[in-house]
Amino acid sequence: MNDSLCMPQAGFSCFACCPPIRPAGYEHLADRGSWRRMFAENRADFLAGRLPAKPQTGFFCPGLGFLDKAGRRVGCLLHPAANQGRDLRGPTGYRDKCERESCPESRAYAALPPAEGAALMKLCQGLDPFQFSSSAQNPVRRLLAFGPPVAAAAAGLGLTARDELASWPWLHELDSAHGWLLGRLVKRDGAKLLRRSDLLELLAAETGKLARQMGPSPPLEQGPPLRELCGEWEARFWLALGGRRRARSAELAAWRALTA
Numbered sequence: 001m002n003d004s005l006c007m008p009q010a011g012f013s014c015f016a017c018c019p020p021i022r023p024a025g026y027e028h029l030a031d032r033g034s035w036r037r038m039f040a041e042n043r044a045d046f047l048a049g050r051l052p053a054k055p056q057t058g059f060f061c062p063g064l065g066f067l068d069k070a071g072r073r074v075g076c077l078l079h080p081a082a083n084q085g086r087d088l089r090g091p092t093g094y095r096d097k098c099e100r101e102s103c104p105e106s107r108a109y110a111a112l113p114p115a116e117g118a119a120l121m122k123l124c125q126g127l128d129p130f131q132f133s134s135s136a137q138n139p140v141r142r143l144l145a146f147g148p149p150v151a152a153a154a155a156g157l158g159l160t161a162r163d164e165l166a167s168w169p170w171l172h173e174l175d176s177a178h179g180w181l182l183g184r185l186v187k188r189d190g191a192k193l194l195r196r197s198d199l200l201e202l203l204a205a206e207t208g209k210l211a212r213q214m215g216p217s218p219p220l221e222q223g224p225p226l227r228e229l230c231g232e233w234e235a236r237f238w239l240a241l242g243g244r245r246r247a248r249s250a251e252l253a254a255w256r257a258l259t260a
C-alpha cells in the first residue's frame with residue numbers, strides 16, 4: 001500500500017478538496033495569487049497562535065496554508081498529522097467533513113503496488129502544489145481517476161516523461177467512469193493498449209456493443225445497490241453505461257461475462 005496522495009513522501013501536496021465544501025471540479029489554479037496570499041497569512045496566524053475563533057461558512061478555510069517556510073507544500077495546518085496527534089480543526093466547523101473526505105484518485109493511489117505508485121510520483125516531478133492538485137495540469141491525477149488497474153498498467157509501461165502521459169488523447173476525453181471497462185480491456189490485450197491512438201474509438205465500439213447486449217434498464221431495478229456487490233469503479237461504470245444502480249448477483253455476473 002502506498003502513502004497518501006494528499007501528502008506523498010515524494011514531497012508533493014494536494015489540496016484539491018480543501019475546504020471540503022468547494023464546488024465540484026473547482027480548480028484552485030484559477031485564483032492562484034489570492035490563494036497564495038491566503039496560505040501565507042494562514043501560516044503566519046497559525047505560527048502566532050491565532051487559531052480560528054468561529055466556524056467558517058465560505059470556501060476559505062483558515063486551516064489551509066503553507067506547511068513550510070518556502071511555500072512548497074500546502075495542506076491543513078490544524079490536522080493531527082501536523083500537530084503531534086492533536087486535532088485542532090474543530091473550530092473551523094469542517095472537521096467532520098474533512099475526516100470523511102477522500103477522492104477516487106487517492107483511493108486508487110492507495111491501492112497501487114508501491115513500485116507503481118513510486119513510478120507515478122516520479123512523473124510528477126516539478127509540479128508545485130497547485131499543479132499537483134489540478135486534474136487539468138496533472139495527468140497522473142487524471143490517470144488515477146480511471147482506477148487502480150489502468151493506473152498500474154500505465155505505470156508499468158516505464159514512461160519517463162509526464163508529457164508522454166499527457167499526450168494520450170483518451171486521458172483527457174474519456175469519462176473516467178469507463179475506467180473499469182478499460183481496465184478489463186488492458187487485462188485482456190495488455191498495457192500497450194493505452195498507447196493506441198484509436199483507443200477512444202475502440203472503447204466507444206465496446207461500450208456501444210455492451211449497451212445493446214444488455215438492453216434498456218428496467219423501470220424498477222431489483223437486487224442490492226451495486227456498491228454492495230462490486231468495487232466503486234465497476235459500480236460507476238454500470239451507472240454510466242446504462243443508469244444501473246442495483247442488480248442481483250447473477251445479473252451482475254452475466255453483465256461481466258459480456259466484457260470478458
Ligand code: SF4
Nearest residue numbers: 006014016017102103
Ligand atoms: S482531493 Fe484527494 S488527494 Fe487531494 S487532498 Fe483531497 S482527498 Fe487528498
